[in-house]
Amino acid sequence: MTGAANLSNGGNNLLSLLQITNSAFPTGAFTHSYGFETWIDGRVVDDAAEARKRCRQWLRFGVATGDGVAVAIAFRKTLYDDMRGLAALNDLVDALKLSRETREASKQTGAALLSACHDVFDLPETDRLSCLADDESVRLHHAVVYGVVAAGLGSTEGEAVETFLWGGLSNLASVIGRLVPLGQVDVQRIVATSAPLIEACAEIARSRDEADMCSLFASLDAASMRHERLPTRLCIS
Amino acid sequence: MMGNAVRQVVRPDPAWTVGNHALMNLRAVRRNGRTEIDPSNWRIPYQWQGTHYQDHDDQPFLLLINSGGGFVEGDVAELHASLDADTRALITTTAASKFYKCLDGRTSRELVDLSVGPGAMLEYYPDESIPFARSRVDRRTHISLEATSSLFATDMVSAGRIHFGSGEAFGFDALRSEFMVSVDGRALVCDRLIADSTDEVEALRDLWEGANHMATVVSFASAFPAEIEASLEHALSGLPLRTFGASRMDNLVVCRILADECWACHEAIQAAWSVLRPHFAGKPARPIRKC
Numbered sequence: 001m002t003g004a005a006n007l008s009n010g011g012n013n014l015l016s017l018l019q020i021t022n023s024a025f026p027t028g029a030f031t032h033s034y035g036f037e038t039w040i041d042g043r044v045v046d047d048a049a050e051a052r053k054r055c056r057q058w059l060r061f062g063v064a065t066g067d068g069v070a071v072a073i074a075f076r077k078t079l080y081d082d083m084r085g086l087a088a089l090n091d092l093v094d095a096l097k098l099s100r101e102t103r104e105a106s107k108q109t110g111a112a113l114l115s116a117c118h119d120v121f122d123l124p125e126t127d128r129l130s131c132l133a134d135d136e137s138v139r140l141h142h143a144v145v146y147g148v149v150a151a152g153l154g155s156t157e158g159e160a161v162e163t164f165l166w167g168g169l170s171n172l173a174s175v176i177g178r179l180v181p182l183g184q185v186d187v188q189r190i191v192a193t194s195a196p197l198i199e200a201c202a203e204i205a206r207s208r209d210e211a212d213m214c215s216l217f218a219s220l221d222a223a224s225m226r227h228e229r230l231p232t233r234l235c236i237s
Numbered sequence: 238m239m240g241n242a243v244r245q246v247v248r249p250d251p252a253w254t255v256g257n258h259a260l261m262n263l264r265a266v267r268r269n270g271r272t273e274i275d276p277s278n279w280r281i282p283y284q285w286q287g288t289h290y291q292d293h294d295d296q297p298f299l300l301l302i303n304s305g306g307g308f309v310e311g312d313v314a315e316l317h318a319s320l321d322a323d324t325r326a327l328i329t330t331t332a333a334s335k336f337y338k339c340l341d342g343r344t345s346r347e348l349v350d351l352s353v354g355p356g357a358m359l360e361y362y363p364d365e366s367i368p369f370a371r372s373r374v375d376r377r378t379h380i381s382l383e384a385t386s387s388l389f390a391t392d393m394v395s396a397g398r399i400h401f402g403s404g405e406a407f408g409f410d411a412l413r414s415e416f417m418v419s420v421d422g423r424a425l426v427c428d429r430l431i432a433d434s435t436d437e438v439e440a441l442r443d444l445w446e447g448a449n450h451m452a453t454v455v456s457f458a459s460a461f462p463a464e465i466e467a468s469l470e471h472a473l474s475g476l477p478l479r480t481f482g483a484s485r486m487d488n489l490v491v492c493r494i495l496a497d498e499c500w501a502c503h504e505a506i507q508a509a510w511s512v513l514r515p516h517f518a519g520k521p522a523r524p525i526r527k528c
Contacts, residue, residue: 057440061444094424098491100485214430216440217444219479219495222446225466226470226482
């Protein structure tokens with residue numbers, strides 16, 4: 001744990017994680033649907049039940065086995081100051097995202113999170129990560145930056161992964177709620193009823209290594225690709 | 238002379254049981270004004286029966302023959318191929334890779350490792366893989382490119398024997414499928430599917446939007462025109478597909494296809510090839526003769 005991290009939120013690491021997962025934290029996550037907008041446009045997702053089902057599938061079969069794993073690994077590599085390993089992990093996260101918008105969304109969010117955390121928390125871990133990002137060929141993904149920041153803030157690996165999963169679900173549910181549209185209560189129910197799933201997903205994410213990172217959500221890949229050419233779009237991805 | 242290091246030829250391990258571990262080592266070279274493919278060694282059930290020049294030019298078409306007919310529990314097949322600089326070749330298969338039931342819990346493996354030199358062009362266009370009910374499958378396709386290489390590669394996985402009896406889609410016990418393309422040693426695409434728990438296998442039907450077949454098309458070249466991804470989606474839009482999409486990232490094009498019927502998935506891959514091939518190979522796609 002760094003001295004700077006101790007000062008953040010009075011040294012309460014959980015509060016710091018709550019801060020960076022809050023939708024008001026300037027990462028731009030609220031502008032990404034990761035392909036869900038294509039489904040909503042085609043009325044494949046048009047009510048709370050379908051939204052809930054697909055959000056949970058996205059979390060379990062996309063994030064838990066993909067970005068969630070990357071958060072846990074980035075967290076560990078930060079503790080060992082393994083910058084080369086972080087760069088390799090970032091390449092793999094990039095390669096696992098098959099559509100341009102999903103890749104861009106993750107990199108834009110990653111850059112914004114890194115920048116905001118640098119300004120707000122001033123962590124040595126993010127300083128070192130920024131040096132990596134100085135290489136023009138390296139654009140850091142959200143999950144990688146999140147793992148580094150969480151380690152820098154002195155959280156536990158479990159907290160890092162669980163808050164990442166919760167933040168992702170919360171943001172996606174809010175985006176879907178605006179697009180369908182759903183009532184605010186419906187959106188909050190999606191989040192509130194997912195606690196056991198988030199816990200299970202965190203276990204999955206923390207028990208996998210890089211060789212087992214994957215996404216099973218092939219239809220979402222296609223939806224994300226088609227989103228590039230939707231005539232009317234409210235979300236970036 | 239290859240820009241990338243010439244690969245070590247993989248030798249058979251004496252411990253391998255004859256007939257259970259197929260091996261093929263290939264090298265594509267420039268010779269006699271064309272590309273020729275040399276098999277440095279092979280081991281049954283892979284068979285070497287030469288190449289064809291179906292485009293009537295300098296590019297050989299190789300039909301990879303696995304005479305075993307399918308993967309019995311624990312079977313392994315390894316294909317290793319390297320393309321020298323400025324060569325071009327098409328590699329396909331004569332039939333689908335069928336993975337039979339693995340009741341003793343052993344895994345069947347199909348390993349493909351392809352290396353493409355500078356200025357070289359590879360078309361890797363195999364038939365689909367079919368994991369039968371109760372099978373345990375590990376299939377990995379790794380393609381290494383250089384920045385000046387060109388590639389068209391496909392990977393198609395079926396949910397099982399769809400029209401067998403009352404159907405046995407998603408009846409396999411475990412499936413690991415990895416389709417990875419790297420450029421200059423850096424991962425560019427990693428399409429990895431790991432379903433080795435009951436909830437993962439059961440979820441696939443939903444995650445594939447009800448489709449029985451999933452295909453990924455990856456192409457890498459320096460000369461794709463603007464809006465190539467829109468052209469791809471237009472070409473696929475008239476086919477009976479469950480869903481599909483195409484995306485471009487600089488020199489990379491990726492296409493995801495989900496279909497109910499195997500033939501529709503094949504048609505979609507062929508349609509994608511028709512759109513892309515003129516740009517990376519300078520010639521039109523063609524029906525591939527397989528016999």
